[in-house]
Amino acid sequence: MVTEDIEILPALRLAMIERVGQDRFELWFGTNNTQLRLSEGCLLIESTSRMNLDFLRKNFHEAIRQALSDVQLPGHQVVYREGLAPATKTPAPSAPQAAKKTPPAASSLQPTRSSSNSSAIIQRRRFASLKDFVVSDCNAMAKTAATMVLQQPGQISPLYIHGPSGSGKTHLLEGIYGLAQQKKELGRVVYLSAEQFTTYFLEALQSSGVASFRRKYRDVGVLIIDDVHFFAGKRATKTELLHTLDAITRRGGQVVLAGNQRPTELSALGTELVARFSSGLICKVDPLDETCKTAMIHRLAEKRDVQLTEAIAHWLTRQLPGEGRLVSGAINRLWAYCAVEGNTLSIPVLENLLADLIPQRSSMMRLDDVEQAVCHVFGVDTKLLRSASKSRRASNPRMLAMWLARKHTGAALSDICLHFQRRSHSTVISAEKKVNKWLAEDSVVQIADRSLKAQEAIELTEAELRSRR
Template structure:
């Protein structure tokens, strides 16, 4: 009985030519040698692998086939796309009757050769990656429908990736670039303490304030500082992104992956928590995440646009957790801080702005940090394109509209409207003769704020609110000052208000 060379002999011959390491790397598990009569088929896992192997190792494989099976043996490359038994069946069905007669006449020797080839083919079929040539009897490609490939779900993949790995291209702000002043000094110091001793101080840390006062800068600075520590895995996320991921996880049934993303971090930094105000289900999920992190001694830092007590739509349980930590406010920058911000923003390449111009802008512009940064950029760009020095004349031309609208005069009527808007009172309520607490308490607070934020005299304030003499305004201002000193609460309608928090909310309304 005569048997043909084994597939292993061919594999050894190829390995000796390309090297054992390269053979194990590129052929093992990616391609299979299949002897089919007078032809050797190299079946690969996909089209890309076939092209790579044929281009890189085609000469070596051809030489190995000639050595093991003879120079007249044909070498074919194919993609593993059809079951081998089907291919052999098609070949047998395509043979002509003359060929069948010739095979029968050649006797037992030919039969034994065929059995050996079948045996080798079946051995290849049992290999870890079975050979599936994509050729017919004559070596022509066989057209077959492409198998359906399950496409990956990008949303599911995003939920499986850590939050930190998805923000590699972002440029994080540093606390070293944060300009500290009376309006933000305590919040800045608290952010530094979080980096130095996360989870050891007040937990959570809540930073609140109007837009453009540096809340996100502090949060990014904490993240950047903790990323430099090898033992820390901070997680920075906006409340909007947290909500989006929560909705996706709920829809895809991936809640375990969602929770794992946020509960395995060392510090959770959530920006704009007030975004969750009307989203009860998301608030509940954040509450559970919050409890899990704090119970494990890990730090939580959140930012809001107002004091937590002034966020009406927050769950009482979540509000209670926030008030259990440190709550620090950021105010719009004072003149000294505005000047330092302008100086810091004016450093760098480009026309230099004289300090006298910066001082004038600091005294004129009363907006937030973004407005100050925009003013510096406008002056420097205008000076560059016009070829003029960045002096005061250039600044006036560049910031004409901004300077005209910078000084906003607050009137007693503005204070009246802000109080009514905050407490949801009808317009004109504070000017009525009503003496109930629901009207008199808001009226006294409006009188106090009118004296604080306007240049109106006691007589003018009293006249606006319907009092007969200025002594009414004097008494009201004194009363509210006493409330603030004692941190007292007052009943307005069916709700008990902290006077300090109420004044803060009305002042925020005035700034809009």
């Protein structure tokens, strides 16, 4: 209740001032003889004078009820009680203070076109660009919508983007912000998180700077807010956000929002905000698929000057989860390892180095898994591996599959022989010796349509195997 009081009481006092006027509020509620407190569904109005309480009940009760409704507390009872609680009363907002002190919201370090301080923040970390956004099936609709809303601002508002952490929501919002800044006809552009919006609003309430706060956030061409699920449980801030969205919509401005769930799943925000969030266009972004991860891995590796072989890149793509921040963290870790150790990266090194980033999978390995991995990596058919053909196109991938089966499955020679439809288990022994020779001589071998070193062929296939666990 203490946290709620800190947020709600200043908003309630402001609502009462709007109802009864600054002078009357200061006269009857701004003295040390009267306190307002919230307690278990009640608004307590406490005073040392019973006569004072009777006057407040007779002349201000209806205004107090309306003010409670304004801050979304219509169910609270108003209780008048003689005597004061020992807690220190929060000073009421006053007009002179507002004139003397600029609210934090008006001078906040947020990226807006009119703020001189914003450049310092932007220089610390360059905002992402829509040009660098990797488009795939997991995010194509959201990327298209991000471009469309700025071509026709206000026509599809709000644009609401939702998805799990690391799926690219913030990248899209930063890209929209950067593109909107280039379009002067859009007016002022503000981008901030829900936590920042809440903080600046509460600071404005405490410093009597609400009018300035509202000018800052309601008189914008484009308002972008990230992590809107943070607003859950913050009654006064939700009310302010609701009126802010309505004001921007009436003026034909554009609102862009992002959260971790679709609006209908954010019931804690209340039906009115959920309805506002759902009234425009809702786009989902899924976890990064292989196309996005591959592009991101190569881009980050190039930026960090980390040399990745095809086998390493393939392993990273298949092993790392579809969360952009984890992919970035993995590449940073490889960069640090190379800088310190100076060693060449290999699959065993990656397994040890990135163990905490890789989801745990079952360790079971079957002959079918090995066969399918070889076929997938080298583009051959399972029928070819099991055929009687002795051509290199059939025999080389078959020998590789038998070697991997011996290493990873623990299957008996007779089982491997039977699986690949060989006549004798000596064929498996011969295949194992042949692949060992390739490795010892660091040979370049022809496997299906590809020519590559034996070690690289094994690493590629093992990366595929691990992704199938």
